[in-house]
Amino acid sequence: MARWDALVDAALASLAARRLLFNTRLISLTPPLAPSETFAGPEPWDRDTVEVQIDRNSLQQWLAANGVVSSQEDEVNGKLVLFSGNDYMCLSSHPAVREAAVKAAQEYGMGPRGSSLICGYTTYHKLVEESLAELQKKEDCLLCPTGFSANTAVMTALGSISSLLSAGRKPAEDERIAIFSDALNHASTIDGIRLVERQQEAVAFVYRHRDMSHLDSLLSSCSLERKVVVTDSIFSMDGDFALLPELVKLRRKYGFLLVVDDAHGTLVCGENGGGVPELFGCENNIDICLGSLSKGVGCQGGFIACSTPWKRLILSRGRSFIFSTSLPVPVVASVNAAIYVSKKEIWRRSTIWEHVRYFASLTKLEITSPIIVIVVGSEEAAVSAHRHLLRSGFLVQPIRPPVVPPNSSRFQII
Numbered sequence: 001m002a003r004w005d006a007l008v009d010a011a012l013a014s015l016a017a018r019r020l021l022f023n024t025r026l027i028s029l030t031p032p033l034a035p036s037e038t039f040a041g042p043e044p045w046d047r048d049t050v051e052v053q054i055d056r057n058s059l060q061q062w063l064a065a066n067g068v069v070s071s072q073e074d075e076v077n078g079k080l081v082l083f084s085g086n087d088y089m090c091l092s093s094h095p096a097v098r099e100a101a102v103k104a105a106q107e108y109g110m111g112p113r114g115s116s117l118i119c120g121y122t123t124y125h126k127l128v129e130e131s132l133a134e135l136q137k138k139e140d141c142l143l144c145p146t147g148f149s150a151n152t153a154v155m156t157a158l159g160s161i162s163s164l165l166s167a168g169r170k171p172a173e174d175e176r177i178a179i180f181s182d183a184l185n186h187a188s189t190i191d192g193i194r195l196v197e198r199q200q201e202a203v204a205f206v207y208r209h210r211d212m213s214h215l216d217s218l219l220s221s222c223s224l225e226r227k228v229v230v231t232d233s234i235f236s237m238d239g240d241f242a243l244l245p246e247l248v249k250l251r252r253k254y255g256f257l258l259v260v261d262d263a264h265g266t267l268v269c270g271e272n273g274g275g276v277p278e279l280f281g282c283e284n285n286i287d288i289c290l291g292s293l294s295k296g297v298g299c300q301g302g303f304i305a306c307s308t309p310w311k312r313l314i315l316s317r318g319r320s321f322i323f324s325t326s327l328p329v330p331v332v333a334s335v336n337a338a339i340y341v342s343k344k345e346i347w348r349r350s351t352i353w354e355h356v357r358y359f360a361s362l363t364k365l366e367i368t369s370p371i372i373v374i375v376v377g378s379e380e381a382a383v384s385a386h387r388h389l390l391r392s393g394f395l396v397q398p399i400r401p402p403v404v405p406p407n408s409s410r411f412q413i414i
């Protein structure tokens, strides 16, 4: 989007003039070797990611929580099958991922502990940024401590454009950024928007969940020029996809900046694991694609894939990136190994989708993504079903108000 490119360039020039344009400072470490072994199908360790041992006291406490009185019959053997984790690809327990973390820890401990702008950015971080940029078909990428901080960093950097271009005064109303956000976006996006609203750098418009005609009417009646639309790619509480092709059409019509949080799609969706943008073939029409490294990648951290000028702006103005310690080297080494494995063991991705189809055929529910949501209604019904599931050996966390609206308590099965 030419308009946004010009705005980012102007913001960067303003930062440069004030000597506030930062960059990461590379600490040189010997690059990690490629993992020694990958596998043609599931192995026993894959079970480690979906099975946990719970001691009897904890289990009693879980059962007793929420006012439910537990009883003798509540004694289960303590081994639970997890349906509440986000480790879609079962990569967290992969030998290559473990080995990479161990090796890096032995060689470097946790690595230099500081913000990436001070001393926390190493050859390992750079390598992972490069492979994520390639995966997301973007020019560049920035690693962040978490997916949450990636979202707030993007929002504060966006908001800073209004301040930087308003020559030292509070941005006038027509200089603010109009952020259009899906009603069911993740808390990290919402908090990021709240921050920039508080700074009077942006005005937020919340459109009804996936309602493109509502978004269209909000966009057409908004006189602010600097428009941004932000959406999750898969909504974690409903398990449905953002309508990316329709958003791309609206982007063409209005010239807004499109920001997608692909936290649940990275490695999971698309032929190469490029996420929901790859699934819909619209990577080139998404300006900023961010995500989490704690879900499909099975490790920890967040990333922002974008153009180099955007990266420069975010690392100079994204407060949750600047003022936070960078990811430890063993974690980054494990992310590097996980991405490598996901390219080699493509059966992992197809297995997820086989499971989705199998679950749909068993339950006859209309299921479209690997986040399966079963709405049970009242909190009491959810707590009682949760207890029943626990006693049957399944850990499926109920999601209740205020996270979801009253009377729509549900199970999120991942």
Ligand SMILES: Cc1ncc(COP(=O)(O)O)c(C=O)c1O
Binding pocket: 146, 147, 148, 149, 151, 186, 188, 232, 236, 261, 263, 264, 291, 292, 293, 294, 301, 302
């Ligand atoms: C859509 C979405 N965005 C961002 C996040 C935050 O990611 P992280 O756990 O890496 O902070 C989550 C995690 O729950 C999420 O579901």
